[in-house]
Amino acid sequence: MMQPQVAGDSQDSAAPEGMARFSHVEKIDANDEFIRNAVDQADLPALMATLAMITGDTAMLAPDLKPPTPPMMTVIAPQGGMPKEAQEEARRLAVAALIKFRDSGQQVQATPPQALIDQCVAYLVRGDLDELRPLLEHELGITRDMGAPAWTLGDVAPNASFRVAVIGAGVSGIAAAYRLQQSGVDFSVYEKNDEVGGVWWENRYPGCRLDTPNFAYSLSFAQKPDWPQQFSRQPEIHAYLATVAGSAGIRSKIRFNTEVDAMKFDQARSCWTLSVRDASGAVTQEEFNAVITAVGILSRPSFPDIPGLGSFKGQVIHSGKWPQDPQLAGKRVAMVGTGASAFQIGPSIADSVSQFTVFQRNPPWMLPTPTYHDDIRPGMLWLLRHVPFYGRWFRFWQFWIAVEGRLPLTEVEDDWDHPISVGRANEELRQGCLAWMAGQYGDRPDLLAKVTPDYPPAAKRMLRDNGAWAAMLKKPHVELNTTGIEQITATGIKTKDGALHEFDAIVFATGFKASDFLAPMTITGRDGRELHRDCWAGDCRAYLGITVPGFPNLFMTGGPNTAVVINGSAIFSSECQVEYAMRAIGHLLASGNKALDCKAQPFTDYNTWVDAGNLKRAWGAARTTSWYKNSKGRAAQTWPYSLMDYWNITASFKPADYEFTR
Ligand code: NAP
Numbered sequence: 001m002m003q004p005q006v007a008g009d010s011q012d013s014a015a016p017e018g019m020a021r022f023s024h025v026e027k028i029d030a031n032d033e034f035i036r037n038a039v040d041q042a043d044l045p046a047l048m049a050t051l052a053m054i055t056g057d058t059a060m061l062a063p064d065l066k067p068p069t070p071p072m073m074t075v076i077a078p079q080g081g082m083p084k085e086a087q088e089e090a091r092r093l094a095v096a097a098l099i100k101f102r103d104s105g106q107q108v109q110a111t112p113p114q115a116l117i118d119q120c121v122a123y124l125v126r127g128d129l130d131e132l133r134p135l136l137e138h139e140l141g142i143t144r145d146m147g148a149p150a151w152t153l154g155d156v157a158p159n160a161s162f163r164v165a166v167i168g169a170g171v172s173g174i175a176a177a178y179r180l181q182q183s184g185v186d187f188s189v190y191e192k193n194d195e196v197g198g199v200w201w202e203n204r205y206p207g208c209r210l211d212t213p214n215f216a217y218s219l220s221f222a223q224k225p226d227w228p229q230q231f232s233r234q235p236e237i238h239a240y241l242a243t244v245a246g247s248a249g250i251r252s253k254i255r256f257n258t259e260v261d262a263m264k265f266d267q268a269r270s271c272w273t274l275s276v277r278d279a280s281g282a283v284t285q286e287e288f289n290a291v292i293t294a295v296g297i298l299s300r301p302s303f304p305d306i307p308g309l310g311s312f313k314g315q316v317i318h319s320g321k322w323p324q325d326p327q328l329a330g331k332r333v334a335m336v337g338t339g340a341s342a343f344q345i346g347p348s349i350a351d352s353v354s355q356f357t358v359f360q361r362n363p364p365w366m367l368p369t370p371t372y373h374d375d376i377r378p379g380m381l382w383l384l385r386h387v388p389f390y391g392r393w394f395r396f397w398q399f400w401i402a403v404e405g406r407l408p409l410t411e412v413e414d415d416w417d418h419p420i421s422v423g424r425a426n427e428e429l430r431q432g433c434l435a436w437m438a439g440q441y442g443d444r445p446d447l448l449a450k451v452t453p454d455y456p457p458a459a460k461r462m463l464r465d466n467g468a469w470a471a472m473l474k475k476p477h478v479e480l481n482t483t484g485i486e487q488i489t490a491t492g493i494k495t496k497d498g499a500l501h502e503f504d505a506i507v508f509a510t511g512f513k514a515s516d517f518l519a520p521m522t523i524t525g526r527d528g529r530e531l532h533r534d535c536w537a538g539d540c541r542a543y544l545g546i547t548v549p550g551f552p553n554l555f556m557t558g559g560p561n562t563a564v565v566i567n568g569s570a571i572f573s574s575e576c577q578v579e580y581a582m583r584a585i586g587h588l589l590a591s592g593n594k595a596l597d598c599k600a601q602p603f604t605d606y607n608t609w610v611d612a613g614n615l616k617r618a619w620g621a622a623r624t625t626s627w628y629k630n631s632k633g634r635a636a637q638t639w640p641y642s643l644m645d646y647w648n649i650t651a652s653f654k655p656a657d658y659e660f661t662r
Helices: 032-040 044-055 084-103 114-124 129-140 171-183 234-247 340-352 378-386 390-404 424-441 445-451 468-473 531-536 570-591 600-615 643-650
Strands: 163-167 186-190 259-266 271-277 283-288 290-293 315-318 332-336 355-359 366-368 463-465 478-481 485-488 492-495 500-502 505-508 522-524 554-556 595-598 658-661
Touching (some): 032 378, 044 084, 044 390, 114 129, 129 390, 163 171, 171 186, 171 234, 171 290, 271 290, 332 492, 340 463, 340 468, 340 505, 355 492, 378 390, 390 643, 424 445, 445 468, 468 478, 522 531, 554 570, 595 600
Parallel strands (some): 259 522, 290 554, 332 505
Antiparallel strands (some): 259 271, 492 500, 595 658
């Protein structure tokens, strides 16, 4: 047994040396009544697993207390669907365990036995534990950091001189840099901005916050148990990423304000030459053995192709490049777009402007999320800060319920004949969302008609709604205009009915050039072939979303067909990609080869499989435009299967899929 450190010291055995230590355990000096009230606000399934692990008392895991975890519907069943009596019994046991834990001086087992951890995992999840174990251990990270490379340069190729370039210092770039550092391979990170964080640094518009539950939207190797909200705000997430980069010791390896314009593969020497432009505009050529791109897909703002766009004399703002002080107060403001960014900006600025007009082309589907803006309840937060490992188990639980998430609700059923939905479950989701909207707009049938989508839910990104959007639209100085934009003039926006609407400022919440993966870099691979021009031609594809034939030793994160739509967090996919790249590099070094290049057959087979999967999903089948589809109409962004599937295909590096150069 060991005494946990208190008040800000880490109790987290999995946090690697030098890595961000987020798992703080504070001393419990609360009385019984306080503990009882805290437990009333707890997430019970994760608490029972935590208490069983730290006390060794497996009564917490009794079969009648196991959360049944019904399939995720429009609204997620609270407490994993535990019946009321089970919840009451769980609370009683939890309070007694916590009081005992406090009275014993917060004694915890230094290393919980694996069998006990397995029992706790089995209490939360369903399925074949042996099959699931590697994935689950990776996400839980209690015994060790499972995503760390299983090799070091010193072990596999002590005399090799091998350098890797990482392009981008957002979530994926930080993960890649950290893993490279763990392996001992030399690397440099290039970042076009003056700070880490990627989209979480660039997107600083009012109201910017997560729409994926925060605990699972965090790195497995840098878990933070006390997020202030379930959907935290941009400053919080950026601060987290900045702390991770700092604690991981990778900041000194990042060259800020530096952009990679081009890279070219030297076939004779099996290395990449990068054209690197610094803040002064000076371009240098730098050589690397391998490259990991981590440039994101939602970083290059897209302005719509509307005639007269450049003629507007007022202020023009894009959501992705929000000015520090836009001075919109008291102004007549237009906002074009009703996607995820608009949904957060609108309610945040509407009250301060004199007139606000939202130009909507297609309304979004909204997932009812009444607690979207809420803080984590004080009792829950207290438990996260005082009960060792509760944050880990809560993150694990959040991850687990999203492995499948609402994916089954997006399935296309061939025998389903409906003008809007694509299957029975999709129709159920539609009805759930319609009922929520009817509740929001019951007093405004005119608005309800305008905000009701005529395409299947999940064909585009679904948005989180707590009523803030409807409340905004109902304000007297706010208008939802659905007439369609014809032209932008010097003074405003002309709609298709011929009316001219005058504004002082136009906010474009019109998204990003998502289909232009890796643009504007030019990337020249084997035989002088340029990736965008000669290989993709507007239809990006990659093997596992990571490698492309003809572009050896180039690994992508956030590549084609890796975006999760309705299950899980982008950070999970990103970690899978980074860890796959590390396995590939480890294999390359250990085998004494200089380059590995994806073979054509696995690439083709893989893409055929992914395309077939997307056509069976609402976003692939529906005739709707969105950033999920490219100009050819193919769903080039989306991952159509479960997180488990992506884990399985990326969990090992298969040399047979690659050609090697010595
Ligand atoms: P988006 O989802 O691509 O939405 C763009 C919006 O602009 C759509 O409503 C689109 O309408 C509209 N639009 C485009 N051209 C138009 C035109 N000519 N006239 C009128 N409307 C036009 O972009 P986004 O909102 O920036 O979000 C992009 C992605 O970023 C999201 O899907 C999400 O993955 C991510 N994101 C996440 C968060 C978060 O986690 N909190 C927040 C913001 C963004 P149509 O629907 O008709 O095309």
